[in-house]
Amino acid sequence: MKTIITQSIDEAAALLDEGKLVAIPTETVYGLAGKFGIHEVHNEIYKVKGRPADNPLIVHIGDVSWVKELTNQTTPFLEPLMQHFFPGPLTLILKKASHISEYFCAGLDTIAIRMPEHPIARAILKKVNIPLVAPSANLSGKPSPTSSMDVYEDLNGKIPLIVEGGRCQIGIESTVVSLIEDKPRVLRPGIITQKEIEHVLGFSVECGGKGRCISPGMKYRHYAPKTPIQMFTDLEDVQECSLQSWILSYEGELPGSIPFSSYSLYQKFREADRLNISKIYIYLSSNLLNQTALMNRIQKAANQA
Numbered sequence: 001m002k003t004i005i006t007q008s009i010d011e012a013a014a015l016l017d018e019g020k021l022v023a024i025p026t027e028t029v030y031g032l033a034g035k036f037g038i039h040e041v042h043n044e045i046y047k048v049k050g051r052p053a054d055n056p057l058i059v060h061i062g063d064v065s066w067v068k069e070l071t072n073q074t075t076p077f078l079e080p081l082m083q084h085f086f087p088g089p090l091t092l093i094l095k096k097a098s099h100i101s102e103y104f105c106a107g108l109d110t111i112a113i114r115m116p117e118h119p120i121a122r123a124i125l126k127k128v129n130i131p132l133v134a135p136s137a138n139l140s141g142k143p144s145p146t147s148s149m150d151v152y153e154d155l156n157g158k159i160p161l162i163v164e165g166g167r168c169q170i171g172i173e174s175t176v177v178s179l180i181e182d183k184p185r186v187l188r189p190g191i192i193t194q195k196e197i198e199h200v201l202g203f204s205v206e207c208g209g210k211g212r213c214i215s216p217g218m219k220y221r222h223y224a225p226k227t228p229i230q231m232f233t234d235l236e237d238v239q240e241c242s243l244q245s246w247i248l249s250y251e252g253e254l255p256g257s258i259p260f261s262s263y264s265l266y267q268k269f270r271e272a273d274r275l276n277i278s279k280i281y282i283y284l285s286s287n288l289l290n291q292t293a294l295m296n297r298i299q300k301a302a303n304q305a
């Protein structure tokens with residue numbers, strides 16, 4: 001299959017309508033989109049990504065009014081969170097509507113819903129006028145793609161179309177918040193912080209999985225480049241540092257190091273693989289430790305979470 005990169009929203013919408021997969025830009029990372037609720041489409045997404053069958057997909061909506069088709073759960077937390085953060089980098093987990101087969105929720109009775117803000121994603125959703133499932137458009141286990149080139153690198157020959165949308169403004173995946181318990185729970189930290197969510201709701205929320213793993217994707221190694229990653233606090237711990245290894249620091253706070261932020265973390269990971277870098281050292285400063293979402297991705301990539 002030949003993979004084409006296009007700027008045409010019409011072309012993307014037409015292929016999606018036919019049940020084909022199209023990679024689309026969102027404000028967080030590129031998504032591998034397909035029509036929600038079609039067996040062949042869901043199966044193809046799992047096959048193309050090499051994604052474990054028990055890891056459910058996020059359903060992307062074009063308007064808040066679409067939510068009532070997907071869930072019949074009533075919760076006082078839904079309205080304020082949607083009002084503040086939709087469209088945007090927030091995914092909400094709710095009980096699925098009873099007419100939706102568990103097949104489309106990886107066997108769960110819950111559904112993940114997000115309304116992206118990126119103008120191209122919104123235009124495509126508006127045009128197809130039905131919800132689209134869209135996991136990150138990378139091969140399972142690799143860092144999420146933040147440019148059309150990243151998607152091409154992973155999925156060339158496997159999907160017909162990638163929509164060009166430039167580099168993703170946020171660069172890491174959405175915050176995932178579950179609303180299925182008495183109290184909201186942050187399952188995946190993101191650029192929308194726990195504090196911001198608490199500010200909107202007016203009370204403290206839970207964080208992380210509770211005993212059993214309620215976000216199946218959390219148990220897999222994620223976001224990782226081939227290049228090994230080591231965090232350090234003291235430069236003396238940076239052994240065998242050579243031209244072939246990189247030292248990264250958050251916003252370049254360590255003189256002479258390569259700066260990174262949420263926007264560029266995955267880009268750096270992918271560049272390191274392309275250049276055959278032997279090791280990535282990441283300076284663990286107090287500023288970086290305060291970046292919950294970034295630390296989450298780095299620890300997973302370093303295989304320490």
Ligand code: TXA
Nearest residue numbers: 028030031056110111112135136173174214215216217
């Ligand atoms: O920013 C994003 O969220 C991007 C863009 C493309 O929208 N999408 C994304 O999708 O990161 P994905 O599939 O790579 O990550 C979705 C995460 C996984 O950890 C998955 O397990 C979790 O959301 N998830 C999906 N449905 C769930 C559910 N019903 N209950 C708990 N966790 C769920």
Ligand code: MG
Nearest residue numbers: 135136137144
């Ligand atoms: Mg992903």
